[in-house]
Amino acid sequence: MLGPFDLSAIQIGAYEPRWFMRYHHISPEEALQIHLDIRSRKSVAIHWGTFILTDEPLDEPPQRLKRALERKGVPRESFLILIHGQTIVLN
Numbered sequence: 001m002l003g004p005f006d007l008s009a010i011q012i013g014a015y016e017p018r019w020f021m022r023y024h025h026i027s028p029e030e031a032l033q034i035h036l037d038i039r040s041r042k043s044v045a046i047h048w049g050t051f052i053l054t055d056e057p058l059d060e061p062p063q064r065l066k067r068a069l070e071r072k073g074v075p076r077e078s079f080l081i082l083i084h085g086q087t088i089v090l091n
Contacts (some may be wrong), residue, residue, distance in 0.1 A: 004039035007090065010079075012065050013048025016055035025054075028065035032072060035079055042090065043079045050084065 015027045025047075026034065035043045048061040062081040069076055082088065 002038045004041060006041050008035065008038060008040035008043040009046045010034055010040075010043050011047030012045045012061040012081075013056070014053040015061075021054055028061050029068045032065060032068045032074065032079065036072070036074070041078070045079065045081045
């Protein structure tokens with residue numbers, strides 16, 4: 001059993017088309033499930049929006065993650081989605 005972890009970096013991008021990418025990358029919804037499974041106190045979304053690597057629009061991964069957080073009732077502040085270049089201080 002893994003966790004709990006204080007901080008996790010979990011990728012949310014480069015997942016479409018699923019028939020091909022499911023063996024290599026996870027979707028935002030799967031990223032949220034990993035966050036929950038490993039009991040991460042806080043996670044940071046990574047691996048999205050920098051390069052066009054796969055078929056989903058560059059801005060889709062954070063939108064899907066936000067919707068998944070709402071659907072599961074997980075507080076948004078527990079899975080951070082930073083804009084490129086943004087810095088934060090974690091205590």
